[in-house]
Amino acid sequence: MPESAARITIEKAGSHAGELVEIAGWLYNLRKSGKIAFPLLRDGTGILQCVAVKSSLDEAVFESLRNLTQESSLIVRGRIRAEPRAPGGYELDVEGAEVVQRVPEATPYPITPKDHGTDFLMDHRHLWLRSKRQHAIIRVRHEVIRAIREYFDTNGFTLVDTPIFTPAACEGTTTLFEVDYFNDEKVYLTQSGQLYNEANAMAFGKVYCFGPTFRAEKSKTRRHLTEFWMVEPEMAYATLDDVKQVAEELIVFVVGRVLENRRVELEALERDVSKLECVKAPFPRISYDEAVETLRKKGSAIEWGGDFGGTDETLLSEDYDRPVMVDRYPSQIKAFYFQPDPVRPELALGVDVLAPEGYGEVIGGGQRIHDLELLEKRLDEHNLPREAFEWYLDLRRYGSVPHGGFGMGVERFVAWMCGLEHIRETIAYPRMLYRIRP
Amino acid sequence: MPESAARITIEKAGSHAGELVEIAGWLYNLRKSGKIAFPLLRDGTGILQCVAVKSSLDEAVFESLRNLTQESSLIVRGRIRAEPRAPGGYELDVEGAEVVQRVPEATPYPITPKDHGTDFLMDHRHLWLRSKRQHAIIRVRHEVIRAIREYFDTNGFTLVDTPIFTPAACEGTTTLFEVDYFNDEKVYLTQSGQLYNEANAMAFGKVYCFGPTFRAEKSKTRRHLTEFWMVEPEMAYATLDDVKQVAEELIVFVVGRVLENRRVELEALERDVSKLECVKAPFPRISYDEAVETLRKKGSAIEWGGDFGGTDETLLSEDYDRPVMVDRYPSQIKAFYFQPDPVRPELALGVDVLAPEGYGEVIGGGQRIHDLELLEKRLDEHNLPREAFEWYLDLRRYGSVPHGGFGMGVERFVAWMCGLEHIRETIAYPRMLYRIRP
Numbered sequence: 092m093p094e095s096a097a098r099i100t101i102e103k104a105g106s107h108a109g110e111l112v113e114i115a116g117w118l119y120n121l122r123k124s125g126k127i128a129f130p131l132l133r134d135g136t137g138i139l140q141c142v143a144v145k146s147s148l149d150e151a152v153f154e155s156l157r158n159l160t161q162e163s164s165l166i167v168r169g170r171i172r173a174e175p176r177a178p179g180g181y182e183l184d185v186e187g188a189e190v191v192q193r194v195p196e197a198t199p200y201p202i203t204p205k206d207h208g209t210d211f212l213m214d215h216r217h218l219w220l221r222s223k224r225q226h227a228i229i230r231v232r233h234e235v236i237r238a239i240r241e242y243f244d245t246n247g248f249t250l251v252d253t254p255i256f257t258p259a260a261c262e263g264t265t266t267l268f269e270v271d272y273f274n275d276e277k278v279y280l281t282q283s284g285q286l287y288n289e290a291n292a293m294a295f296g297k298v299y300c301f302g303p304t305f306r307a308e309k310s311k312t313r314r315h316l317t318e319f320w321m322v323e324p325e326m327a328y329a330t331l332d333d334v335k336q337v338a339e340e341l342i343v344f345v346v347g348r349v350l351e352n353r354r355v356e357l358e359a360l361e362r363d364v365s366k367l368e369c370v371k372a373p374f375p376r377i378s379y380d381e382a383v384e385t386l387r388k389k390g391s392a393i394e395w396g397g398d399f400g401g402t403d404e405t406l407l408s409e410d411y412d413r414p415v416m417v418d419r420y421p422s423q424i425k426a427f428y429f430q431p432d433p434v435r436p437e438l439a440l441g442v443d444v445l446a447p448e449g450y451g452e453v454i455g456g457g458q459r460i461h462d463l464e465l466l467e468k469r470l471d472e473h474n475l476p477r478e479a480f481e482w483y484l485d486l487r488r489y490g491s492v493p494h495g496g497f498g499m500g501v502e503r504f505v506a507w508m509c510g511l512e513h514i515r516e517t518i519a520y521p522r523m524l525y526r527i528r529p
Numbered sequence: 530m531p532e533s534a535a536r537i538t539i540e541k542a543g544s545h546a547g548e549l550v551e552i553a554g555w556l557y558n559l560r561k562s563g564k565i566a567f568p569l570l571r572d573g574t575g576i577l578q579c580v581a582v583k584s585s586l587d588e589a590v591f592e593s594l595r596n597l598t599q600e601s602s603l604i605v606r607g608r609i610r611a612e613p614r615a616p617g618g619y620e621l622d623v624e625g626a627e628v629v630q631r632v633p634e635a636t637p638y639p640i641t642p643k644d645h646g647t648d649f650l651m652d653h654r655h656l657w658l659r660s661k662r663q664h665a666i667i668r669v670r671h672e673v674i675r676a677i678r679e680y681f682d683t684n685g686f687t688l689v690d691t692p693i694f695t696p697a698a699c700e701g702t703t704t705l706f707e708v709d710y711f712n713d714e715k716v717y718l719t720q721s722g723q724l725y726n727e728a729n730a731m732a733f734g735k736v737y738c739f740g741p742t743f744r745a746e747k748s749k750t751r752r753h754l755t756e757f758w759m760v761e762p763e764m765a766y767a768t769l770d771d772v773k774q775v776a777e778e779l780i781v782f783v784v785g786r787v788l789e790n791r792r793v794e795l796e797a798l799e800r801d802v803s804k805l806e807c808v809k810a811p812f813p814r815i816s817y818d819e820a821v822e823t824l825r826k827k828g829s830a831i832e833w834g835g836d837f838g839g840t841d842e843t844l845l846s847e848d849y850d851r852p853v854m855v856d857r858y859p860s861q862i863k864a865f866y867f868q869p870d871p872v873r874p875e876l877a878l879g880v881d882v883l884a885p886e887g888y889g890e891v892i893g894g895g896q897r898i899h900d901l902e903l904l905e906k907r908l909d910e911h912n913l914p915r916e917a918f919e920w921y922l923d924l925r926r927y928g929s930v931p932h933g934g935f936g937m938g939v940e941r942f943v944a945w946m947c948g949l950e951h952i953r954e955t956i957a958y959p960r961m962l963y964r965i966r967p
Contacts, residue, residue: 100685100734115766117731117928135734135765136685163929166766192899192929200927208628217728217920218927220689226732233688240678247538247574250671251658254958255693255741256756258965270706272755273747278965280708285956288654290967293555294664296538296573302741303693309711317710318694327573330606407907461630482655482967489638489656490555490602491630520692520725527696527716529728529920 096168101137107171110438114139114183115166115191117221118159123263128157132183133168138223140177142169143185157188162200162221164191216520217529227356228516231349232505236301238348239322239499242341248324251291251328253284253300258479268307268317270335272290278304283498285428286483288325289459292494293486300326311524313513314401314451316502318522325496331430331440331458334495335416338444338454339374341499342414346370368450369412378414379438382407398424405449414453418442427469430458430493442497450507456497463487534606539575542619552577552621553604553629555659556597566595569607570621576661578615579605581623593628600638600659602629647953654958655686655967663710665794666954669787671944672869674739676786677937680779681737686762689729691738696917697858706745706755718743721936724866724921726763727897732934733926737762749962751951752839752889754940756960769868769896772933773854776882776892777812779937781854784808787946792934800948804886807850814854820824820845837861843887852891857879864908868896868931880935886947894935901925 096113104112116134123129125165128143144155151318159165171178194200202218212219218223243250256270256278268280284300291298308315324341326333346367349357357364371470377385386393388408393399399407408415419438422431429439441457460466466487470480505517515521520529534551542550554572561567566581581594599601603693606625609620632638640656650657657663681688694708694716706718722738729736739760746753762779764771784805787795795802815823824831827844831837836858837845846853857876860869867877879895898904908918943955953959958967 102685115930116734135687135730162928164930192925194927198926215920215923217725218923220729220732227687227731235680236688237678240675244675247540249573249668250674251667251957252741252758254756254960255743255964256960258967268708268710270708272706272965273745273962276965287655291658291957292573294573294658295667296554303690305693307711318692320690397806406787437775473546482653485653487630488636489599489632492553492602519689519729522692522694527694527710527714529696 095221101132101139101179102133104137104139104171104179104183108173108181109503111168111170111172111186112183113166116164116165118156118161118165120161122288123157128153129295130156130159130165130167130185132165133221137179139179139181139183140174141169141183141185144312148185149187155193156185156188156509159190160194160196160199162218163193165189203427213515213521213526214528220519220529223359225516227353227359228505228509228511229519230356231353231360231503231508232517234353235345235505235508236320236501238345239341239501240301241348242344243322243324246297246337246340248297248299249295251288251295251298251300252302253281253287253291253323254301255281255406266307268305282306283321284323285325285496285498288323288496289483289486289494290466292325292327293492296328297324297326309524312401313515314503314506316514316518316521316523319514319518320497320501323496323498325494327494328492329458329495330493331418331442331495334376334456334458334497335376335418335442338416338422338442338456338497338499339372339414342374342444343370343372344455345504346508348425357509362508366412366510367450367508369447371413373446374414374416375411376418379417379420383416385410396421396423399443401451404445404451405453408445408447408449410450411447414444414446416444418457425457427473428459428466430495431461431465440495446503446507448507449508450503453503454497454499454505456495458493458495458501461487461491461493463491539570539572539577542568542575542577542609542617542621546611546619547609549606549608550621551604551606551622554602556599556601557605558599559597561595566591568594568597568605568623570603571659575617577617577619577621578612579607579621579623580790581626585765587625590623590626593631594623594626597628598632598634598637599641600656601631604629607956611640628688637710651953651959652966658957661797663954665791665797666943666947666949667957669791669946670939670955671797672791673783673785673939673943673946674758676690676783677779677939678739679786681760681762684735684778685727686735686737687733689726689733689736689738690740691719691725691729691761693740693852695719704745706743706834720744721759723763723934723936726761726934727921727924727932729764730763730934731928731930734766735762735764747962749841751953752941754952754956754959755962757956758939759936760939761934763932763937765932766930767896767933768931769856769880769933772894772896772935773814773856773880775855776880776894776935776937777810777852778811780882780892781810782809783942784946791956795947798947798949800946803848804948805946807885809851812852812854813849814856816856817858820855823848834859834861837881839889842883842889846883846885846887846889849885852884854880854882854883856895863895865911865913866897866904868898868933869903878933884941886945886948888941891941891945892937893936894933896931896933899925899929899931901929 119133120131430439444454558569870876882892
């Protein structure tokens with residue numbers, strides 16, 4: 092091929108109109124007649140319709156294009172032309188092409204436009220990711236992660252990665268994955284970086300951790316993965332109200348970024364963006380008491396003191412066009428480390444943020460106990476091994492301050508952004524009860 | 530306290546000169562006489578000297594400050610004043626103070642200015658992180674991670690997180706951590722996202738993954754952790770030269786960012802920044818053959834065909850003021866997936882980047898095999914279970930293209946930036962052969 096054609100990506104095609112360019116990619120689809128072929132080329136950044144006219148091409152080149160098989164790799168050379176009717180607004184008039192690897196007819200690309208079952212597609216996840224829909228989801232995910240990090244990086248939070256290998260079983264071992272460490276020792280995979288975050292907040296003021304977390308739940312619901320990514324901020328000198336404010340700001344910021352930069356992807360997913368455009372501050376704030384009252388009016392069988400199920404969360408969120416914050420849960424249904432409400436000590440200063448449209452809890456957090464004696468009492472009440480928590484108690488011995496934070500699961504957030512029923516498509520290689528491959 | 534004092538962080542003190550402010554933090558250190566006390570306040574963003582004069586303060590407040598213990602938490606109110614002799618250029622004249630929690634004399638903060646051993650400090654890692662030196666390291670780490678992500682995010686790479694739970698043992702199980710999954714199944718913790726990255730590159734063109742990786746090595750060297758963070762880019766339609774170029778660009782960009790934004794921290798670490806300022810493109814590029822020749826001239830006992838040890842890496846890098854790239858290693862010492870050199874097929878198209886000043890290999894990567902038959906042959910030669918690699922072979926069946934990438938370990942990179950002898954301080958909670966606590 093002549094040297095003069097610059098290699099570009101499809102994403103940038105618009106800024107090369109009229110120019111001779113070269114694009115390296117794969118055949119996404121092909122329409123053809125005897126004298127003209129329209130290969131749809133994908134290169135990972137987008138999809139471009141190419142126009143190959145028999146009369147203006149070397150015959151071998153035209154035939155190689157006309158007979159090309161799905162997902163064969165090829166490099167196309169030609170001129171970018173504005174075409175208002177084309178999906179991206181541009182087409183490429185082919186002047187040359189080189190097939191890099193031709194997928195043989197005998198062993199065609201296994202994913203065809205026909206309706207495959209989810210198991211089949213998940214077994215071929217390494218190929219399924221090439222589809223337009225999966226592309227859109229993963230790009231939204233990237234945007235969400237990028238926006239989360241940007242929010243914390245530009246708001247005075249220090250990233251302090253918390254460990255994956257944790258020694259003690261914080262709240263029972265039933266949902267923990269056990270790992271054989273050296274010398275017959277056992278360690279567990281982290282379920283949350285929170286306890287370490289608290290130490291880090293006392294060192295850095297405002298911190299966050301962001302990494303994979305693990306939960307060995309034998310559940311097959313549409314909201315659970317055994318391996319998922321979670322961001323967890325933690326702030327020293329912070330109260331429940333501060334936690335709520337950061338949670339609200341974060342969500343508004345991230346949704347805004349997705350709307351700003353991922354319109355094309357949301358459209359490909361047929362997401363009703365007007366629903367996301369409603370996500371603005373302030374979010375409604377209700378108490379657990381009010382939530383229970385509302386639920387009972389709506390016919391839920393929940394009793395005061397019980398935890399919300401998925402159906403309850405949906406019932407609660409359906410009254411609002413944006414996330415709703417529910418706070419002050421009964422201490423008995425919350426973890427040992429929640430600071431009690433000063434007025435009604437049977438309540439924990441915790442908050443859950445429920446996404447609209449039935450997407451359930453996307454954030455859970457609150458204010459932590461800062462008093463040494465109270466924390467010691469709670470450890471006893473929960474029958475937790477005192478020795479394993481000595482370091483955690485140290486944080487109340489040496490300069491204890493009110494503090495709090497929360498956790499936000501990436502996959503649930505992405506499911507909400509993309510409007511997905513099940514979270515399994517929000518991560519490239521989901522890990523579930525019956526799925527560890529490929 | 531009066532409402533009028535705005536809460537600020539020490540980092541921002543300079544922009545509040547002359548103003549009445551409030552700062553919430555901890556007592557880092559204290560100098561005092563009968564009539565004046567100089568509490569050094571830290572708040573996670575910096576350290577500020579406060580000046581408390583007995584005659585101008587409520588007596589109880591002055592006494593509480595004068596007798597305050599290390600790491601007690603307190604909120605100080607006062608006026609910021611420029612003071613050229615102070616470390617940050619500013620001081621605070623105390624007008625009021627509230628001690629939040631006073632560390633009792635009977636149980637003082639365990640880390641004192643005296644020389645503690647590393648084991649003691651690591652046992653108190655949750656507190657040790659409050660020290661000036663650890664602060665500097667973690668902030669450099671944050672900068673490195675942020676810069677890495679920014680480089681890839683702004684250069685057309687899509688973030689695709691690869692799984693931590695992996696089914697098959699790629700290259701033997703001796704250095705893999707095994708996890709009990711459900712139903713007596715075994716899974717392993719990832720050592721690299723590369724194989725998945727290759728699938729993702731065929732879907733997205735240019736991708737990266739960035740997360741924790743695990744290696745069950747029973748080594749106690751200063752360069753090994755069992756849990757460490759690694760960034761791995763992978764590119765479709767890329768050759769060894771493309772891999773080298775991205776590696777070089779990435780390193781130059783990240784070092785530049787550290788120099789730009791973390792001068793104060795590098796100074797606190799007494800890092801010779803002139804050494805980092807040399808890290809500019811182009812990096813010297815030598816072949817394995819040349820490297821062996823050089824090493825033998827320098828007295829190393831290495832024979833052609835052997836792998837470099839830490840000492841060899843140091844000997845090689847000492848000739849250069851910037852990273853050196855060594856390429857085309859004998860295939861026999863490289864993993865099964867390396868593309869052979871077309872001219873000398875006994876060589877693998879792999880490259881290692883060795884940092885200067887003896888910091889060793891910071892990047893390893895290369896071009897992968899794209900030919901189906903050759904890859905099948907290699908799997909056989911390495912006695913790898915064909916079935917577990919069927920999905921990986923699919924990438925050579927459906928639109929195979931030349932491709933490559935590399936891995937860069939965060940902790941080694943941070944050790945190099947900070948000038949640290951041992952990588953254990955480059956992560957908040959290091960995990961090593963004998964260290965899983967706190």
